[in-house]
Amino acid sequence: MSSSTVSRVRRQWPLSPWLFAAPGLLIIGAFILYPFVSTLVNAFTDKRTLIPGEFVGLANFRELLHDDMFWIGLRNSTLYVLGVVPALVLLPLLLALLVQKNIPGITFFRSAFYTPVVASIVVVGLIWVWLLDERGLINSLLETVGIGRIGFLSDQWLLLLSAMAVTVWKGLGYYMIIYLAALANVPRELHEAAAVDGAGAVRRFVTVTVPAVRSTMALVGALSSVAAFKVFSEVYLMAGPSGGPAGEDTTLVMLVQRTGTGLTGRVGYASAISIVVFVVTVALMLLVLRADRRAET
Amino acid sequence: MTRVRTGELVLRYVLLLAVLALTVGPFLWQLSTSLKGPTEDIYSSPPSFLPEHPTLHNYERVADTIPVWDYAFNSLKVATANVVTNCVGSALAGYALARLRYRGRRAATLAFILAMLVPVEGIIIAQFTTMRELGLNNTLVGVVLPGCIGAMNVLLMRNAFLNLPYEIEEAAYVDGANVWQRFLRIALPSVKGTVAVVAIFAFMGAWDDFLWPLIVLSDPSKFTLTIGLNYLHGTFANDERLVAAGTVIAVAPLIALFAGLQRYFFRGVGEGAVKG
Numbered sequence: 001m002s003s004s005t006v007s008r009v010r011r012q013w014p015l016s017p018w019l020f021a022a023p024g025l026l027i028i029g030a031f032i033l034y035p036f037v038s039t040l041v042n043a044f045t046d047k048r049t050l051i052p053g054e055f056v057g058l059a060n061f062r063e064l065l066h067d068d069m070f071w072i073g074l075r076n077s078t079l080y081v082l083g084v085v086p087a088l089v090l091l092p093l094l095l096a097l098l099v100q101k102n103i104p105g106i107t108f109f110r111s112a113f114y115t116p117v118v119a120s121i122v123v124v125g126l127i128w129v130w131l132l133d134e135r136g137l138i139n140s141l142l143e144t145v146g147i148g149r150i151g152f153l154s155d156q157w158l159l160l161l162s163a164m165a166v167t168v169w170k171g172l173g174y175y176m177i178i179y180l181a182a183l184a185n186v187p188r189e190l191h192e193a194a195a196v197d198g199a200g201a202v203r204r205f206v207t208v209t210v211p212a213v214r215s216t217m218a219l220v221g222a223l224s225s226v227a228a229f230k231v232f233s234e235v236y237l238m239a240g241p242s243g244g245p246a247g248e249d250t251t252l253v254m255l256v257q258r259t260g261t262g263l264t265g266r267v268g269y270a271s272a273i274s275i276v277v278f279v280v281t282v283a284l285m286l287l288v289l290r291a292d293r294r295a296e297t
Numbered sequence: 298m299t300r301v302r303t304g305e306l307v308l309r310y311v312l313l314l315a316v317l318a319l320t321v322g323p324f325l326w327q328l329s330t331s332l333k334g335p336t337e338d339i340y341s342s343p344p345s346f347l348p349e350h351p352t353l354h355n356y357e358r359v360a361d362t363i364p365v366w367d368y369a370f371n372s373l374k375v376a377t378a379n380v381v382t383n384c385v386g387s388a389l390a391g392y393a394l395a396r397l398r399y400r401g402r403r404a405a406t407l408a409f410i411l412a413m414l415v416p417v418e419g420i421i422i423a424q425f426t427t428m429r430e431l432g433l434n435n436t437l438v439g440v441v442l443p444g445c446i447g448a449m450n451v452l453l454m455r456n457a458f459l460n461l462p463y464e465i466e467e468a469a470y471v472d473g474a475n476v477w478q479r480f481l482r483i484a485l486p487s488v489k490g491t492v493a494v495v496a497i498f499a500f501m502g503a504w505d506d507f508l509w510p511l512i513v514l515s516d517p518s519k520f521t522l523t524i525g526l527n528y529l530h531g532t533f534a535n536d537e538r539l540v541a542a543g544t545v546i547a548v549a550p551l552i553a554l555f556a557g558l559q560r561y562f563f564r565g566v567g568e569g570a571v572k573g
Contacts, residue, residue, distance in 0.1 A: 095316065118555045256421065
């Protein structure tokens with residue numbers, strides 16, 4: 001760079017870069033970073049919706065330990081991770097392998113498989129509530145083949161399981177695309193060499209594909225576990241605002257929403273639950289990514 | 298070497314069609330339900346997949362039951378505002394982070410990275426409190442504001458600007474073009490693809506959002522479509538035809554948008570995921 005351009009840069013009004021960044025900084029400052037800090041602060045107060053509240057130390061966290069609803073929420077959110085993540089790491093990979101090969105009509109299939117991702121979660125939730133209804137499509141099919149009707153949405157555990165299935169169903173296409181991008185980088189020669197050596201499809205999948213996309217699997221694991229732990233909409237829509245029979249299907253974020261809003265909302269207590277959500281999601285993220293790094297060395 | 302054998306090809310298509318039935322079937326069933334007339338048995342066993350007397354009557358009825366078109370219009374306003382603010386705001390900030398030299402640039406970048414890592418679900422109550430302090434609760438502005446310049450989008454734009462070769466701007470630099478001119482005339486037109494990706498995701502994100510509008514909006518006349526549907530479902534759960542018609546109204550524009558823009562879509566998801 002010549003000295004004349006440098007001097008021209010120097011002559012630039014020093015505040016103009018900040019004007020470019022200002023709108024963005026203002027928004028994330030006011031609506032992300034400030035709320036983040038105030039969540040940390042509020043968790044140690046007994047703040048309520050219309051009452052500023054006072055510092056109460058660890059009282060909220062002590063109360064959490066004895067709050068049955070909190071443990072139910074923690075249990076369900078944890079079960080959600082355990083149920084959803086393995087399926088979302090594996091199934092989209094298989095799906096990506098299925099749509100990877102360029103055969104006639106494949107772009108149509110790719111787009112069609114992505115439709116559930118595009119549809120809003122409320123639409124998806126309501127579609128499945130109708131499909132899984134006591135008198136809905138799935139039950140009338142089950143009855144037709146002689147199995148009989150199943151109360152997917154009335155049993156506490158079946159309901160949670162159904163919600164997990166919906167989450168997996170909606171996520172398939174999204175993670176499929178991530179895997180497609182990763183698979184594009186796997187050298188074809190590896191597969192061909194393995195095929196020449198007489199390895200069947202399953203063996204090639206285990207010895208060639210999986211090692212090649214392992215870091216993508218870790219990424220999908222991290223993304224899906226964080227999302228699964230924070231699940232709200234699917235369960236809220238399928239179980240109702242109160243979280244199913246006796247609230248047994250409440251998840252942690254549902255509990256945050258229920259506790260912290262409304263005129264009697266306990267902002268401080270809800271913030272304490274939010275802190276638990278933070279800590280666990282950050283831990284999950286680190287755990288999955290670290291497992292990946294260890295697998296590589 | 299890459300020739301596909303017929304047997305394998307048949308198997309592939311069978312599997313593809315099975316997955317197709319699984320992913321698209323539920324939408325078609327919803328559409329079918331929404332077209333079934335009041336005298337048709339929608340609970341029959343075995344189920345009937347096609348409406349015997351297709352009718353649009355349920356779409357009229359859903360509009361009589363809840364102001365569904367007003368809700369759709371509210372969603373459209375929110376989504377459009379979100380697209381405009383995200384495109385403009387993140388292009389400006391992304392340019393400042395990638396191309397301008399000043400003290401505090403690294404701090405500014407860090408602020409966006411931190412913001413991206415904060416899970417929205419965890420701060421939602423504090424956002425709600427902030428919004429009430431600003432007197433914007435129960436307004437569409439309140440719905441738009443927290444996500445109107447997404448940190449993720451800023452970082453996407455920053456990456457796009459970083460990938461531009463410096464030579465492009467240098468000539469204009471020497472000719473004495475100021476920051477604003479270089480940004481608007483040279484840098485921005487070169488990253489149109491990323492702007493399109495940001496626009497698509499901003500639209501979808503706003504149109505689909507549920508938790509935040511559920512918390513901010515309490516007055517049914519201000520509802521967006523997702524909240525309106527939840528309300529419809531809660532109040533009139535006994536008539537699935539109505540709920541089905543409502544969901545079709547909510548999902549049809551998105552599927553149309555997606556069908557039209559799918560090329561950008563897939564590129565965006567791939568890029569965003571790999572880099573993010």
